[in-house]
Amino acid sequence: MAEAQKRFVRVYETTYLLKAETPDDQVEEIKERLRAVVGREGGKVIRFTNQGKRKTAFPVAKQAKALYMHCLYVGRPGLVAEFERNLKMIDSVTKFESVRLADDVDFDARQVEADVKVAPVEEEQRPRAEFGERTEEGFEPGFEERGEE
């Protein structure tokens, strides 16, 4: 049969956090190292996304900011373990998480894309109302119009 022609792989994504002071060339170096890991394990990297330095919700490695990197790749199941093992060995990586996005994807159907760099998400700090009183769509109105009791 023609089963040798199609290789079914899984799509994974891994987001990893680098220390904010990591120099750019080291960021590139880590990227190439991970790309080599994925290649060695028979997968391929679709794209790396540099999401920029962002404020973290809590201090990570005693710092308020971290560099978010996102990697989308395809490969067989064992690849993630190897990928994460390598991440652990890199000192400037502080956090990482991998998620499986899809199963049984044709290996050749996903093309390698160029690496992207997106502007960091700037979150506005606005005070939020108590959620019982939120009037945004989908929530109950509050008690301000309670009748006399």
Added chain:
Amino acid sequence: MARPDMGERKGPPSGGRFGDRGGDRGGDRDRGERGDRGDRGGDEGGRRGFGRRKVCRFCADKNLKVDYKDQNQMKYFLTERGKIIPRRISGNCAKHQREVATAIKRARVLALLPYSVASA
């Protein structure tokens, strides 16, 4: 969208802080003015004291996906103390509430969302 309820059971005065009674009709009920919903009596006995049926926003908009990387979307389902807003408040359906909860937990690992906020 807004479904006035029957109001045959009067909620306790301190009926929880989550607005289990629609505030906009609390006064009506107490005065016994029920003309605005007098013709509705078919489906009583189910929900009591709720203002309106909340619709799962992910079911309402099929294009909307739960994404743990989308901080601003996830924030909507967190209290200011960083807790996950329960389904009875957010109005999510069970399936999407599960997805939201998983997504929030993933985002917490990546320090996108807080585990807790000490003083909000």
